[in-house]
Amino acid sequence: MxxxxxxxxxxxxxxxxxxxxxxxxxxxxxxxxxxxxxxxxxxxxxxxxxxxxxxxHPAEKTMNTAAMLKMWPSSTRGMTNLGPVKGGSAEFINAGAHKAWTATRLVAGAATLGVSAAATGRKNKGAAVINVTFGNGAAQTYTVKPEPAYLKDANQYVNAFNALAAQLASEEDAAS
Incomplete structure (x- = not known):
């Protein structure tokens, strides 16, 4: 009902x-x-x-695109969550992360990992990091996966960060 x-x-x-x-x-x-x-x-x-x-400021777009899906800080109007880009700098340290086998690696791999690593062809890839110093003095280091796409993005991020920092500094100088 x-x-x-x-x-x-x-x-x-x-x-x-x-x-x-x-x-x-x-x-x-x-x-x-x-x-x-x-x-x-x-x-x-x-x-x-x-x-x-x-x-x-096209460098900011490039920097944010490179930082997408990674733990690197993105920027909005020259500010990141860790500090300003202006007055900062970034460097990309690629300690052989892109290199293939070398004789020293083969020897080191055989010495540290045993014969199985050399027999299976396992690569002993180097490390790559990004060292970022922000305008407020804060510094941060980010590790980069030793894969070509990540290495390319890391290089692009560092170049864009430095370009944006330089552009913002030159704009301030021009305004003064």
Whole structure:
């Protein structure tokens, strides 16, 4: 058996609405809608300003693309979560991470890992790191996987970081 609402005399529902409360709720709802619209407009303006800034600073785009899906800090208007890019520097240390077998590695691999490593052809890859120093003096070291795609991204990140730092420093000098 299903229950339904039945209209009262005059065809109105059983619920009587207080006109004052309804007006208050409508005013609050309209105010919240206005605030949401203003916040959306502000976000859109910020997004456009950031897009314009990044068009003038293409190194930041390159740096953020290289940092994507990695633990390296990305930048927004020259600021990372660890500090400003301006006044900072980055260096890429690739200690043979890209090199194949050499005689010394073969000997080292056989000496440390035994004959099985040499027999199976296991490569003893070197290490690669990125050393980043930010404008506030904070320094951080990030390890890089010894794979060509990661090494390429690391090199691209370091070059873009240094280019952005130089561009921001030259803009400050020009403004002074």
């Amino acid at each position: 299903m229950r339904t609402r039945t209209p009262c005399k005059g065809g109105t529902m059983l619920f009587n609405r207080d006109p004052e409360k309804a007006a208050q709720k409508a005013a609050v709802k309209a105010e919240k809608k206005q605030q949401r619209q203003e916040a959306a407009a502000q976000r859109q303006a910020d997004k456009e300003a950031l897009k314009e800034w990044r068009n003038a």
